[in-house]
Amino acid sequence: MRNLRLRWKESYSPILLVSPAIVYIFFFSIYPTLTAIFESFQTPLSSNTLSNYQGLIFFHLTNAIENTLIVSFGALAFQFFLAFIIAGLLAREFRGRRVFLTIVILPWGVATIVAAFVFSNIFPVSPPFGGYMNSFLALFGLPPVNWYSGYNSRVLVLILSDSWKNTPIVALILASGMTGISQEIYNAAALDGAGPIRRFLFVTLPNLRNFILIALVIRGISEFNIFAIPLVLVEYNPPFLTTLAYEFYSSTSSIYYSYAASTVLLAIVLVFTLVALKLRRTA
């Protein structure tokens, strides 16, 4: 009897313990996802079709993918650049560190939609050439800029807005990794003649590899899903996969385009995640 109980405990208890989570994930994640994928191959009359994907190509799917990748990787690069600087400071002890940490974290606590509206005042569409950023430029005698006059400046505004909101989480992850690197390694490297850049490249980066990959996966998936900021600042032009899906989501006829756009986005996120996990395993 005792053996039986032990065997039961060992064999089934883990399954019992995780089963609520499995049920939850199945009904609230997997089932809706599979439904959306299935519906992306349906017409309003419930026949099978590839036309939703053809329709998306007509609505500049390739541009949307391109824009999503540009802003995602642009924002990731900018966020990691800033985060390394901030993490470098946070990893040290100095007076006012807690205040600095609080200030750094603040944007992360701001709702994305609020951040988007804040940036719509910094880089306003209307009035033309107004806003805090142009006022700031005017202090240095620089001419005002219409931030939405071209593709590059629109993308720049989106990257800056998104990075303001999301750099803190990257900085925190990197800082937690940096505090775990022994000072002795840096001392040894310095004794061997390594300067700050070489120490960063050959000590900090390799030791942070796992943390970088974790930050990359967390932020990368979120970046591909960037939505509220472009919707508030540029609406559907340039299009992103999320805004393309949103443009079509709420009507009887065009919701199938929305499913198709969501499926494409899911595929990209899955590929990105698999690559990142593979890299992590290699590491």
Added chain:
Amino acid sequence: MKSLFAWVSLLSAQTPASLKVNWARAHLALILIIIVVVGAAAGGGTYYILSMNRGSTIFFYESLAPPEVDFFQHQLVPQFEAANPGTNVILVNLSGPDDTASVVEALVKGNSVGPSLVGIDNLVVGEVIYANAVTDLSPMLSNIEPSSLITSAQKMIAYEQQVYGGATYFVPFRSNVPLVWYNITAFTRAGINLPPANTTQLLADAAKLKTAGYSTPIMFQGGGRDASAATELYQWMVQFGGNPFMFNDTGDVATFQYLQTLSQYFDPGYINGYWGEYTGLYSGSYQLLDYQWPYIYSQLTNATYKMTDKNLGVYPGPAGPSNSNHVLGGDVLVIPKGATNLPLVEKFAKFLLDSQAQTETLLKLAWVAVNSAAYNNLPGNFSTVGNALLSAIDQGVFLRNPAPWISTWDAQIYDAWTQIVEASPQPSPSQVHTILNTENQHLYDYLVTNYGTQTAQQYEQNAFKPISVS
């Protein structure tokens, strides 16, 4: 029984040292569980009470602007409740017309309609009809419809009865006509005494405003949100003699070529311009707001902006080369399939269409009344905006054909707009033609795939076009 025993023994098994209970966390977890349980109980209780009261409760789904919500909740609904003791009307305000369509479909699919009445944009009503989500009102029409509907509302009902084989799925509830708004002070400074009467004069006045120092004088609803650009472009194309659904007939092409020229005077914010944009008229970002719904009058003249008839001008807008017809926006009433307590729902619908409620919404919210009795004995100081509305209706109104694929057309016309007007540099006239031809071809292909060849051929033969209701 065995499994229960195993589970209990599992729980009572000696805990390894590494897993010893952290009591602070345990308390926190307990508090969280209590919050969740109490919250669930409160939610369930509320639902139960609402369910119990369903016999005398009506859910009214609409998509209203904040001042309209306020008027409904504090004036109209109390009037109905006072006249029908024991009745409770719950207004469910939704974010937009597409949202309303989705909610109606969800209610019906979820078999949880209850005693519901829905006010939905006449533009998207075709979607819920196509989705088989609304009730045929024919048997109860005499209980709802007022005897004195305005002509456009009568034609609207006649149109649907013709299209849907005699069925009546909706009755007009409130109408709306977009108007053009301008800053009188700026116009005077630029030497313009009257707003532009036609599109040629509009270009000339825009140039005068620019010369007077107003570098970006015109605001256009050019954003994709809530079909704003699509609705505005639809009217422009009709006024240029086109059939907007076709994209590429002579009038359609002429519209886009004209708007390319006009866009040099646009406020840059036009790329996000939508029905909620009007404050630039007050702040001076632009001096002419091209087509906006009448509700903004109460906003711009409220305590925040304090504009008056001395500096805020409103009129039906410049006539197009072909006509000066206006799109008749607004909502219709539908009853979702499976609605309960129909007598009470009908009573509320009748109340909303009654002359008293219609007069009040005309005077307070500048909604064009669909009950002609609402226009009797209006006060002498009937507002500036009211007069502009009546003048616009006199010039002619039309409906956008509520085809079930209207959202696809919306997305396509917005696509054409971004390629032709928003693009920098803008395409040449021949390229404009090519872009519009491509849009036409795509909609045709879309209809073949999704609605069948017959519908697609009807489309190509101009069967879907604006419905004249004036």
